[in-house]
Amino acid sequence: MRGLPVTLAARDVILGVEGVSLAFGGVRALTDVSFSVRRGSITAVIGPNGAGKTSLFNTISGFYRPRSGNVVFDGRSLAGTAPPERARLGLARTFQNIALFRGMTVLDNIKLGRHAHMRTGLLDALVYRGRARREELELRAEIEERIIDFLEIQHIRNAPVATLPYGLRKRVELARALAMRPRLLMLDEPVAGMNREETEDMARFILDVKEEWDVTILMVEHDMGMVMDISDHVVVLNFGQVIAEGSPAAVQVDPAVVAAYLGAGDLGRRLSGPEAA
Amino acid sequence: MRIGTLKTDYAADEALFDTRLQKLLILLACAAAVLFPFVASPYWLFLACLCAINVASATGLNILTGYTGLVSLGQAAFMSVGAYTVAVLEIHAGTPFLLNLLVGGLLTALVGIGVGIPSLRVKGLYLAIATIAASVVLHFVFAHWPLTGGMQGLSMPPARLFGLALDQPFQLYWLILPVTALMVLGAANLFRTRVGRAFIAIRDRDISAEVLGIPLLRYKLMSFAVSSFYAGLAGGLWAYFFRVVTPESFPLVNSIFYLAAIIVGGMGTILGGILGAVFMTMVPELLKFVAGLVTPFYPDALALLAPVRTIVFGALIVGFLIFEPHGLAEIWRRIRRFFHLWPFRT
Amino acid sequence: MTDWLFLTEVFLAGLGSGALYAVTGVAFVLIYKATRVVNLAIGEILMLGGYAFFGAAAGWHLPAWVALPVAILAGALVGAVVERGLIRPMLGESPISVFMVTIGLGSILAGFVQIVWGADPLRLPEFLPSAPIFIGEAYVAPKVAYGFLAAMVVVTAFVLGLRFSRGGVALKATAADQAAAYSVGIDVPRVFSLSWIVACGVAAGAGVLVGAIGGISPTMGVFGLSVLVVVIVGGLDSMAGALVGGLFIGVVEAFAGTFLGGEYRFLVTFSILILILMVRPYGLFGTHEIERL
Numbered sequence: 001m002r003g004l005p006v007t008l009a010a011r012d013v014i015l016g017v018e019g020v021s022l023a024f025g026g027v028r029a030l031t032d033v034s035f036s037v038r039r040g041s042i043t044a045v046i047g048p049n050g051a052g053k054t055s056l057f058n059t060i061s062g063f064y065r066p067r068s069g070n071v072v073f074d075g076r077s078l079a080g081t082a083p084p085e086r087a088r089l090g091l092a093r094t095f096q097n098i099a100l101f102r103g104m105t106v107l108d109n110i111k112l113g114r115h116a117h118m119r120t121g122l123l124d125a126l127v128y129r130g131r132a133r134r135e136e137l138e139l140r141a142e143i144e145e146r147i148i149d150f151l152e153i154q155h156i157r158n159a160p161v162a163t164l165p166y167g168l169r170k171r172v173e174l175a176r177a178l179a180m181r182p183r184l185l186m187l188d189e190p191v192a193g194m195n196r197e198e199t200e201d202m203a204r205f206i207l208d209v210k211e212e213w214d215v216t217i218l219m220v221e222h223d224m225g226m227v228m229d230i231s232d233h234v235v236v237l238n239f240g241q242v243i244a245e246g247s248p249a250a251v252q253v254d255p256a257v258v259a260a261y262l263g264a265g266d267l268g269r270r271l272s273g274p275e276a277a
Numbered sequence: 278m279r280i281g282t283l284k285t286d287y288a289a290d291e292a293l294f295d296t297r298l299q300k301l302l303i304l305l306a307c308a309a310a311v312l313f314p315f316v317a318s319p320y321w322l323f324l325a326c327l328c329a330i331n332v333a334s335a336t337g338l339n340i341l342t343g344y345t346g347l348v349s350l351g352q353a354a355f356m357s358v359g360a361y362t363v364a365v366l367e368i369h370a371g372t373p374f375l376l377n378l379l380v381g382g383l384l385t386a387l388v389g390i391g392v393g394i395p396s397l398r399v400k401g402l403y404l405a406i407a408t409i410a411a412s413v414v415l416h417f418v419f420a421h422w423p424l425t426g427g428m429q430g431l432s433m434p435p436a437r438l439f440g441l442a443l444d445q446p447f448q449l450y451w452l453i454l455p456v457t458a459l460m461v462l463g464a465a466n467l468f469r470t471r472v473g474r475a476f477i478a479i480r481d482r483d484i485s486a487e488v489l490g491i492p493l494l495r496y497k498l499m500s501f502a503v504s505s506f507y508a509g510l511a512g513g514l515w516a517y518f519f520r521v522v523t524p525e526s527f528p529l530v531n532s533i534f535y536l537a538a539i540i541v542g543g544m545g546t547i548l549g550g551i552l553g554a555v556f557m558t559m560v561p562e563l564l565k566f567v568a569g570l571v572t573p574f575y576p577d578a579l580a581l582l583a584p585v586r587t588i589v590f591g592a593l594i595v596g597f598l599i600f601e602p603h604g605l606a607e608i609w610r611r612i613r614r615f616f617h618l619w620p621f622r623t
Numbered sequence: 624m625t626d627w628l629f630l631t632e633v634f635l636a637g638l639g640s641g642a643l644y645a646v647t648g649v650a651f652v653l654i655y656k657a658t659r660v661v662n663l664a665i666g667e668i669l670m671l672g673g674y675a676f677f678g679a680a681a682g683w684h685l686p687a688w689v690a691l692p693v694a695i696l697a698g699a700l701v702g703a704v705v706e707r708g709l710i711r712p713m714l715g716e717s718p719i720s721v722f723m724v725t726i727g728l729g730s731i732l733a734g735f736v737q738i739v740w741g742a743d744p745l746r747l748p749e750f751l752p753s754a755p756i757f758i759g760e761a762y763v764a765p766k767v768a769y770g771f772l773a774a775m776v777v778v779t780a781f782v783l784g785l786r787f788s789r790g791g792v793a794l795k796a797t798a799a800d801q802a803a804a805y806s807v808g809i810d811v812p813r814v815f816s817l818s819w820i821v822a823c824g825v826a827a828g829a830g831v832l833v834g835a836i837g838g839i840s841p842t843m844g845v846f847g848l849s850v851l852v853v854v855i856v857g858g859l860d861s862m863a864g865a866l867v868g869g870l871f872i873g874v875v876e877a878f879a880g881t882f883l884g885g886e887y888r889f890l891v892t893f894s895i896l897i898l899i900l901m902v903r904p905y906g907l908f909g910t911h912e913i914e915r916l
Contacts, residue, residue, distance in 0.1 A: 125473065
């Protein structure tokens with residue numbers, strides 16, 4: 001499958017990763033990674049541990065600066081765009097290790113996601129009249145009606161996040177990402193560490209989110225069952241390189257992928273070589 | 278048992294005081310504050326003003342250190358900027374006191390932003406040390422600049438309102454308390470909005486905050502600006518209260534005092550700044566009182582007052598950090614929770 | 624024409640006080656390396672050493688060669704108690720909280736000293752030979768010279784000890800990774816205790832030297848602020864940095880004090896501090912990673 005030209009019309013592509021390379025000191029985390037995410041799809045990035053998946057996410061978020069290559073979001077190059085600005089453009093994400101703010105309630109954590117789209121300034125905030133009050137109340141109503149109800153977390157809205165069990169924290173993080181008015185929702189291991197039932201719940205939420213919010217989803221995930229069930233497109237990374245991409249069914253039988261997952265990375269590369277040529 | 282908390286719209290749920298009992302208590306507190314000057318002796322009025330000034334400054338430090346997680350040992354030095362500004366304006370320009378206070382606050386905010394600029398590069402302890410360095414530099418400037426009167430400092434006329442000189446605690450009370458109350462209210466409002474949430478996000482996890490759409494430097498500097506604006510206002514009030522400003526009025530120990538106040542009161546809560554500042558202001562008075570009681574039996578008690586106070590300050594910092602890191606505010610919360618559930622669970 | 628002899632004398636005096644900064648800085652670095660605690664109370668522990676010496680020599684009339692070990696032991700004892708009672712309970716708390724605990728500790732020590740010995744400055748009994756010393760033609764105050772020698776001996780002993788002893792290796796391992804050190808069998812809690820005991824003993828000893836030169840008073844703890852500048856300039860986790868930084872800051876202070884006036888000393892050193900923080904926050908010799916505290 002590798003090398004099969006995935007030709008998409010430019011306006012169908014919401015995110016283009018173009019030849020991105022990233023290195024930490026001498027260690028190469030990503031090497032010439034290229035792929036596209038089609039608007040409205042669920043795209044999964046898979047690969048063994050240390051393949052560079054989270055590094056890729058961090059590069060797209062703007063947290064790492066690639067050594068070469070570029071990320072294009074909705075036809076606009078993101079080079080030189082700071083992470084907060086990318087968030088405002090509609091790049092929302094969750095984190096592998098759950099980055100909720102421990103000192104805030106669930107509600108405040110979710111509200112925080114809207115930050116980049118609000119206009120309340122310092123002076124408005126100090127007096128809490130006019131714009132500040134209106135904006136906060138509108139946000140509260142929207143979060144309650146569209147996000148909290150949807151994700152079924154009414155009962156914990158006022159709880160401090162530190163007291164929540166793991167599965168719920170993941171859901172709160174998703175809620176916060178939804179509050180960011182996402183156009184591309186990046187989920188970093190949304191079901192890691194969950195049991196079967198929780199995983200199925202989360203998969204359902206992801207599919208519903210895609211329908212209801214009309215967003216594109218890019219996720220990193222280890223749970224093959226879930227990836228194969230819900231994704232439209234799969235990108236396989238190994239040692240920082242794309243070794244295969246395509247539909248779930250195609251990727252599953254790709255010899256390079258099979259080899260990578262058996263742990264023989266070199267073998268995988270050798271196998272994929274002739275096909276790529 | 279807590280009742281009457283059923284709400285019918287989001288505005289009610291977002292209110293600062295959300296139960297009837299809370300509103301009643303606040304109303305009572307306001308009434309008490311209005312009546313207080315008419316019944317209290319000048320000594321108690323003096324203390325009330327001092328408490329209020331310290332509450333204002335501690336609340337400012339709490340915004341920076343308690344909520345944004347940027348430790349500052351420069352709060353007293355920031356206060357000195359406000360105090361000197363007010364004194365210079367009062368002496369040379371004779372402008373109205375509210376304007377002077379405002380200018381003092383704004384100028385201090387500018388200084389605060391300057392001190393905060395390294396905060397993107399250096400964090401935590403390094404930043405705390407940078408604020409010590411800034412204090413040293415400010416002290417030097419005030420001690421050597423002719424405009425600020427060198428080591429002698431400045432003596433200034435009292436604030437005037439319609440020709441009336443505000444030079445007694447009774448009159449100053451009506452200036453200081455409302456200003457402090459507004460400042461505390463402003464701080465409380467801040468944390469109902471996106472600005473306050475951004476501060477807390479920076480404190481808890483500044484790296485992910487950036488990816489979630491919060492420009493770090495901008496909000497760190499904003500926190501510095503608000504915090505030092507508060508310090509500047511508090512320093513201005515201080516100047517009107519004591520009417521003598523010298524380089525030694527705001528030593529490093531005072532910065533530690535404010536830090537101690539928010540630790541003891543509870544970092545990252547508005548109530549904590551209030552409780553801590555009042556508590557720490559009252560501790561020396563309490564010690565004085567005890568020393569007075571002991572003097573008949575131990576005549577040297579008063580001489581020991583200063584060192585005992587130093588020890589008690591230190592012990593309070595250490596004790597609260599080890600045993601009650603969330604401070605008096607947390608104790609207060611526990612008491613409240615007890616009554617919320619009482620008598621069904623005790 | 625510049626008076627070279629005078630400049631040399633100022634320089635030597637600066638080296639003398641710089642050596643005391645260096646030795647206290649080394650004590651500071653030792654604690655930081657082992658426990659990652661920024662001990663702002665180091666100045667007060669130094670002060671306590673000076674007072675302990677005073678108490679033993681002037682109060683109990685002990686000879687100086689007994690009083691000095693008494694002072695060092697007193698410092699070590701305080702170090703042990705502080706580590707056990709205040710620092711260990713804070714394990715796992717944010718570095719800022721622990722830092723503030725040491726601020727509180729400094730306050731407690733300053734008050735304690737004032738209660739026992741009063742607020743007035745005191746002079747330590749003379750115990751160093753007072754024959755004038757000349758290096759070339761330049762005069763060096765004998766106390767300063769002996770202080771310099773003693774401090775250099777201690778610093779050298781430290782650097783050698785860390786490099787060649789088992790304890791030094793254990794310390795380095797702990798500094799690099801506490802959990803990993805613990806898992807390979809290094810008694811990390813003991814490294815913690817020992818580092819506090821040794822460092823506070825050394826600081827107390829330095830306090831005797833500082834007191835011998837300038838007298839003692841309850842405000843002597845401000846010495847700690849200069850030490851703070853020294854270790855930031857040198858790098859919080861670098862012994863060599865403490866040495867170089869100490870001598871450098873000592874000389875700078877001497878020149879600033881002589882040519883600009885005493886009140887400029889702090890201004891100049893803290894300006895250097897700000898400069899270092901802006902340009903090289905981890906100090907001249909410090910490890911880069913500690914930038915993220």
